[in-house]
Amino acid sequence: MPIVKLSFKFGIYMALATTMAMLITLGGAYQLSVTEQLDRATEDANSQRVLAKIEGLVNAKEAMEAATIAYIVSESDKDLRHLFDSEATCRKRIAQLGELVAQSTAQRQRGLALQHTAEETTEQLHQVRSVREKRGVAPALAFISQASYRRVNKAFESLVEAMRKHEYALIEANHAHRVQRMQQLGQLTLWSGMLTLALALFAGMVIHRQRKERHAAEANLREQERQYRIVTGSVPAMIGYVDRAHRVRSHNQAVEQWLELSAEQIDNHHLAEVLGVAAYKSILPEIEAALQGKRTEYERARLAADGTERFLSGTFIPDFDVNGAVVGFFVMILDITERKTAEQALRQSEERWKFALEGAGDGVWDRNILTDEVQYSKRYKEMLGLPRPNSATGVQRGKRASILRTGPG
Numbered sequence: 497m498p499i500v501k502l503s504f505k506f507g508i509y510m511a512l513a514t515t516m517a518m519l520i521t522l523g524g525a526y527q528l529s530v531t532e533q534l535d536r537a538t539e540d541a542n543s544q545r546v547l548a549k550i551e552g553l554v555n556a557k558e559a560m561e562a563a564t565i566a567y568i569v570s571e572s573d574k575d576l577r578h579l580f581d582s583e584a585t586c587r588k589r590i591a592q593l594g595e596l597v598a599q600s601t602a603q604r605q606r607g608l609a610l611q612h613t614a615e616e617t618t619e620q621l622h623q624v625r626s627v628r629e630k631r632g633v634a635p636a637l638a639f640i641s642q643a644s645y646r647r648v649n650k651a652f653e654s655l656v657e658a659m660r661k662h663e664y665a666l667i668e669a670n671h672a673h674r675v676q677r678m679q680q681l682g683q684l685t686l687w688s689g690m691l692t693l694a695l696a697l698f699a700g701m702v703i704h705r706q707r708k709e710r711h712a713a714e715a716n717l718r719e720q721e722r723q724y725r726i727v728t729g730s731v732p733a734m735i736g737y738v739d740r741a742h743r744v745r746s747h748n749q750a751v752e753q754w755l756e757l758s759a760e761q762i763d764n765h766h767l768a769e770v771l772g773v774a775a776y777k778s779i780l781p782e783i784e785a786a787l788q789g790k791r792t793e794y795e796r797a798r799l800a801a802d803g804t805e806r807f808l809s810g811t812f813i814p815d816f817d818v819n820g821a822v823v824g825f826f827v828m829i830l831d832i833t834e835r836k837t838a839e840q841a842l843r844q845s846e847e848r849w850k851f852a853l854e855g856a857g858d859g860v861w862d863r864n865i866l867t868d869e870v871q872y873s874k875r876y877k878e879m880l881g882l883p884r885p886n887s888a889t890g891v892q893r894g895k896r897a898s899i900l901r902t903g904p905g
Contacts (some may be wrong), residue, residue, distance in 0.1 A: 515695050532677060536670040543663040543701040544595045548661055557614065557652065560586050564621045568628045568636045579625075581619055590614055593650040603662055611654040616648045737815070740787060742767045745824070752832075772880070779810065786812035786825035795832065807836040852860035 535580030560582035567575040590611045597603035620639075628636035639645065734754055736747035744762050752759060755770065767783070768776040775798065782792040794814040800806050813826040816860070863869070 510538070515692060526627075526689070533674060536674060539669050540667055542596065543666050546593065547660060547665050549593040549596055550656055552588065553593055553610075553614075554656055556582060556586040556589045557617065560618070564624055565637075567642070568624065568633055571628065579621075583621075583750075584616060586618070600662075603659060606655050606659050607787060610652065610659070613652045613655060617652060620645050620648060622810060716849070720819065734827070736827040737824060738767065738783070738827060739824040740822070744770055754800070755825065782812055783825075786814050787822050789814045789816070789822050805832045806831055808832065 528714065550787045560714050563575060563579035565577050584863070590607075593613065594604070594607045597607045606874065624636050624639050626637050732750070734748065734750045736751055737745045739745050741766055743766055745764070746760070747762050751762060755762070762770055771779075779794070782794050785792045792816065793810065795807065795809045798806055798808050808829050809832045810827070810829045813828070814822050815824045815826060859879045860870045860873040860877050872882075873882075
């Protein structure tokens with residue numbers, strides 16, 4: 497049984513340890529997931545900013561081209577100022593885009609190429625304005641349609657599209673990673689829940705079994721106590737247990753009858769309170785001897801609750817713990833009044849019988865047929881002429897006797 501209990505206890509500890517480890521792992525996984533989600537969200541936000549700057553750069557380039565064509569047609573100062581503003585905006589957008597993609601090698605290289613292409617476009621637009629000033633509107637518009645101009649525009653658009661695809665790919669990868677992580681966490685949560693349920697069922701089963709064993713042990717203990725009370729209650733002796741603090745811890749019904757006290761007035765009370773100070777002091781030496789590990793016996797006359805004198809025989813038996821230290825002592829007290837009275841009556845009867853024999857001049861001898869031992873009274877020895885003994889031999893109770901009478905007749 498101790499091995500089974502130990503295994504149950506070990507099982508409970510293992511269940512608790514596994515649950516704690518599982519919760520820690522689950523918490524760590526969720527914390528890592530939250531951290532990853534924040535990092536992914538930061539990357540997504542950066543990609544969105546890059547895409548916004550790309551779109552802003554495209555719009556600025558288109559605005560610069562539109563302003564150039566408007567100036568070629570109208571050659572107004574207003575359109576020229578608009579053209580200069582568009583060029584400044586385009587340069588600003590390229591610089592901002594370069595700062596955003598500085599952490600990515602591929603995007604940084606595309607950004608530098610895009611900046612170079614934008615500068616080529618700006619240079620070509622400057623040439624268009626120069627042709628307009630020197631040769632007129634038609635040659636300027638024809639310059640815009642040249643293959644070199646279209647080639648630079650196509651390179652610009654290719655770089656812009658590559659940068660867009662790169663950022664969209666990052667956003668898509670982050671989204672796929674989040675979905676995968678959520679699926680993993682969902683599975684981990686599901687298995688954790690199932691394991692927690694299994695551990696809870698196991699712990700409940702163990703607790704239920706231990707509870708049944710405890711109830712069985714308590715019932716067995718109560719039955720043993722009941723049997724103990726029956727046995728001690730049927731014994732014609734006062735039985736109890738006293739701890740090192742001189743307090744009564746248990747007793748039988750005979751103690752209650754002798755003291756005429758209830759169980760509540762005896763248990764957990766000091767001996768001086770239960771017996772009275774005088775009676776307690778009279779047996780204090782025996783108590784101290786028992787608490788020192790010595791078996792102690794005594795006989796004393798006591799006044800009963802009804803005021804009659806009774807003779808009691810007490811025995812104190814030390815109780816030792818596993819380390820050999822005295823933790824209390826057992827008490828057994830017998831009422832030997834009847835025995836004392838019988839012994840006293842027997843002594844008086846023998847004294848009277850002796851007086852009668854000696855007064856009548858009879859001689860008495862006694863022989864034990866089992867041991868062949870013979871004893872003679874003083875008068876019988878005198879009659880036989882034997883030396884006078886130092887003391888008379890008394891008549892032994894329960895022995896066959898032969899009496900020799902002397903005197904007349």
